[in-house]
Amino acid sequence: MDPLMSEDELMIQSTVREFADRDLKPRARESDEKEEFCWESWKGMSDLGLSGIGIDPAFGGGGGTHRQMVVAIEEVSRGDASAAVSLIAHRCLGLQTIYQFGSEEQKSRYVPLAAKGEQIMAWALTEPGSGSDAAALQTSAVRRNDSYYLNGTKVFTTNGDIADGIVVFASHDRELKHRGISAFIVDRSTSGLRINKQHGKMGMRGSTTAEISFENAKIPVENLIGVEGSGFSYAMDILDSSRIVIAAQCVGIAQAAFESAVRYAQQRQTFGRPISDHQAIQFALADMATDIFASRSMTLLAATLEDQGSPYLEEAAMAKLYASEACFRVATKAVQIHGGYGYFKESDVERYFRDARVTSIYEGTSEVQRIVIGRQVVERYRV
Numbered sequence: 001m002d003p004l005m006s007e008d009e010l011m012i013q014s015t016v017r018e019f020a021d022r023d024l025k026p027r028a029r030e031s032d033e034k035e036e037f038c039w040e041s042w043k044g045m046s047d048l049g050l051s052g053i054g055i056d057p058a059f060g061g062g063g064g065t066h067r068q069m070v071v072a073i074e075e076v077s078r079g080d081a082s083a084a085v086s087l088i089a090h091r092c093l094g095l096q097t098i099y100q101f102g103s104e105e106q107k108s109r110y111v112p113l114a115a116k117g118e119q120i121m122a123w124a125l126t127e128p129g130s131g132s133d134a135a136a137l138q139t140s141a142v143r144r145n146d147s148y149y150l151n152g153t154k155v156f157t158t159n160g161d162i163a164d165g166i167v168v169f170a171s172h173d174r175e176l177k178h179r180g181i182s183a184f185i186v187d188r189s190t191s192g193l194r195i196n197k198q199h200g201k202m203g204m205r206g207s208t209t210a211e212i213s214f215e216n217a218k219i220p221v222e223n224l225i226g227v228e229g230s231g232f233s234y235a236m237d238i239l240d241s242s243r244i245v246i247a248a249q250c251v252g253i254a255q256a257a258f259e260s261a262v263r264y265a266q267q268r269q270t271f272g273r274p275i276s277d278h279q280a281i282q283f284a285l286a287d288m289a290t291d292i293f294a295s296r297s298m299t300l301l302a303a304t305l306e307d308q309g310s311p312y313l314e315e316a317a318m319a320k321l322y323a324s325e326a327c328f329r330v331a332t333k334a335v336q337i338h339g340g341y342g343y344f345k346e347s348d349v350e351r352y353f354r355d356a357r358v359t360s361i362y363e364g365t366s367e368v369q370r371i372v373i374g375r376q377v378v379e380r381y382r383v
């Protein structure tokens with residue numbers, strides 16, 4: 001038994017692991033190949049309570065801590081990283097923004113259905129001309145009487161084409177830069193909304209990504225989240241926390257790649273013995289295991305700080321930076337250990353390798369994490 005995990009965390013780990021092995025992993029290859037969201041996997045995750053993990057039972061969720069969330073996300077990701085990113089965009093981005101910053105009325109309207117997985121949420125910050133520099137977004141929100149009218153385009157919105165509700169960030173005054181940005185809940189049925197699925201991703205192909213255009217999309221004022229002009233700070237708060245969850249996703253992908261590699265290395269023979277007997281292969285496996293141990297420890301520590309209500313910004317950025325880059329290192333080594341077979345789609349490691357690549361790009365690139373960490377350390381050691 002892991003001495004640092006509570007009984008509850010171990011229970012969640014074994015329940016989600018069993019579910020992921022039984023229901024997610026067998027479907028992952030097909031949804032990757034077809035570039036299709038898997039509704040059966042979504043239903044399974046919802047039935048298990050994952051769509052509402054961490055949400056107060058009074059709002060239809062199952063409750064739970066951030067640590068429990070990262071334990072669950074690691075296991076989902078070990079089974080199917082695409083299912084995990086769909087879940088993260090729903091639970092930790094879209095739903096979380098409404099749950100954390102929405103009014104009581106908004107929460108009672110959206111949270112219970114979303115927590116049960118009966119509605120899917122998405123979160124649209126990125127635009128064609130602004131990703132890392134999110135405050136430069138161009139989508140406008142003009143208020144007339146009891147409505148806001150949104151105009152502009154969002155890209156790369158995970159779940160965008162399947163979501164019932166989308167949290168959208170738009171500016172009512174671009175002169176004010178980040179202070180002019182507000183967050184809105186946009187229902188799928190809103191007129192003036194055009195949603196196009198974006199095809200051709202390298203990895204995470206079982207998750208769905210969309211471009212969303214707004215042409216005078218009329219949003220009732222009741223759908224403004226929180227205070228006008230506070231949307232950017234809400235978005236940054238959400239990203240600070242969800243970085244830890246992405247780090248957990250990375251641990252899950254790396255763990256899956258490692259397990260494939262360590263098994264294969266004992267089955268594949270060269271020069272009369274299993275390749276796992278060659279020291280070079282053992283060294284690769286040792287580096288992979290060490291990377292996973294470090295990533296998991298950092299992720300759990302960052303989640304523990306968040307649960308305690310302690311500052312966690314720097315630790316979350318470090319966990320995301322380290323775990324995402326480690327995940328790609330581990331997946332690369334897993335392909336190498338599989339030799340030529342690892343280069344073909346019949347081996348799961350080919351998919352892990354492609355899935356791993358985006359983790360140091362989305363929810364803040366590695367460069368952005370280094371900016372966050374760099375600012376903190378310079379400030380701390382200021383002379």
Ligand SMILES: Cc1cc2nc3c(=O)[nH]c(=O)nc-3n(C[C@H](O)[C@H](O)[C@H](O)COP(=O)(O)OP(=O)(O)OC[C@H]3O[C@@H](n4cnc5c(N)ncnc54)[C@H](O)[C@@H]3O)c2cc1C
Binds near residue numbers: 133158209365368
């Ligand atoms: C599969 C997928 C799913 C996504 N899901 C969502 C979603 O659900 N919602 C959403 O809003 N967005 C989503 N995104 C968008 C994602 O968060 C952005 O792609 C990411 O933030 C990077 O923005 P960008 O692509 O515009 O790159 P850019 O910001 O243009 O950056 C390009 C490169 O320049 C580097 N760079 C930028 N600024 C600096 C700097 N100051 N110093 C050093 N280097 C710098 C970056 O690190 C990067 O390497 C998703 C993206 C992908 C690929």
